[in-house]
Amino acid sequence: MTRPLRQDAAERREKLLLAAETAFARDGLDAPLHLIAEQAGVGRATLYRNFADRSELALAVFLKQIDDLAQRTRAQLDDPDVFIWFLEQMTRLMLDSAGLSSAIRDLKDEALAPIRQGLKAAGAEALAVSQAAGRVRPDLTVEDIRVLALMLGAPSRTAPAKAREALSLRDRKS
Structure with missing residues (x-):
């Protein structure tokens, strides 16, 4: 059973999803992941902690x-x-x-x-x-x-x- 995310972790995940949605709509699926992380205001490690790929x-x-x-x-x-x-x-x-x-x-x-x-x-x-x-x-x-x-x-x-x-x-x- 997975534990629910802490509020700050959930907020970072939501920011990543919003940034990815915008980037994918604008640039397609080839949008650079490091730019998605940057747009969300998080580091690459946070992106990969939330999404394996x-x-x-x-x-x-x-x-x-x-x-x-x-x-x-x-x-x-x-x-x-x-x-x-x-x-x-x-x-x-x-x-x-x-x-x-x-x-x-x-x-x-x-x-x-x-x-x-x-x-x-x-x-x-x-x-x-x-x-x-x-x-x-x-x-x-x-x-x-x-x-x-x-x-x-x-x-x-x-x-x-x-x-x-x-x-x-x-x-x-x-």
Whole structure:
């Protein structure tokens, strides 16, 4: 059993995650780790004490983004179209984090389990609300969310500009 981090250690870890998220978005996954540590205001040893390597840091950043999406989804549960909103946000996340998602795609299933569980839980709540409101087909299941996530991630690898354009058109209609 792992002990919870001391408050100062937890704060440093959070600063590292925020700096990594910014650096990965700006420079891709090749962002120099020493610059991430510097941006977070910590030394390299602190970075490596928290994250063994670049993949572990990328996984932690992506998991944080999934957790954020889950929290924002729960805040939208009074909207009958929350499942559509969830899918749009998931698409944006896949586009904005294309490098992260491709970096973790090859990780073992047990490493990806928290990400899948987070998406599944948030999606299930949103799906139930939208189905109850008659906005989503009643035969769509929680298991379909994983397939949807894979399909939504495909444009981030093949045609990100077109995917962003489609989302912006959707935004203008709203």
